[in-house]
Amino acid sequence: MSTRIQRDKEKKQQEEFQAILRRLLLEEDNKYCADCDAKGPRWASWNIGVFLCIRCAGIHRNLGVHISKVKSVNLDTWTEKQTLSIESLGNRSCRRVYEADLPSSFRRPQTDSYPFAELGTVS
Template sequence: MTTRSEREKAQKLNEQHQAILSKLLREDENKYCADCEAKGPRWASWNLGVFMCIRCAGIHRNLGVHISRVKSVNLDQWTPEQIQSMVDMGNGRAKQLYEAHLPENFSRPQTDQSVEVFIRDKYERKKYYDKESVATALVSIDLNFYHC
């Protein structure tokens, strides 16, 4: 049984999380789907730390939870850890990692089928992934931490 004050606490936490997510979604790098660049993503993969559109969220679900854990920004409850993961990563940093080796003249897929191939290449096969940029990104997080 949950008491009234526990319920109020949970509700307050949920409101805080919604406020953080809305703020993240207002940042330029998060205004477009991480995969197909559709405008105004309202879904997220919290373990990958990216915001995406509803179509790409469906494809991410098909990858399985060992690769991507999908949540609705507005309809689901978030835990503090999941929120932290979105704050730490975001579409900008994720692009540096997962699209490090994307060819310069690469044209972003638009049809459902080609988007799925791209998403599988990107996260499952890690075709464009660069570990070096992971190291760089982690160093920059550390530096920010020490500067605070």
């Protein structure tokens, strides 16, 4: 009986986290991949706090989990810590921090380009 209650509780909690994530994805800045502006990101780096397209999620994953912890928004199970982390950050505030000192010549990589190919991180 208690395991069932526990299971129900966890299920309910997951639904709450999913609802938070869905709501976050409706925010204007989160409707596009933080790295390449691709529409409708469905992946996220919860420690950095950004929503990403599948390709940029792959690039983040290649960086290693000590730098970026990538999850699927709707296919993975989220913990409270992870959900709160991305809720408190998001694409807008992360761009403000990570892209604060970009040179004016910076061009955001586009969805179909391989911006890191020359660094050897994408094969």
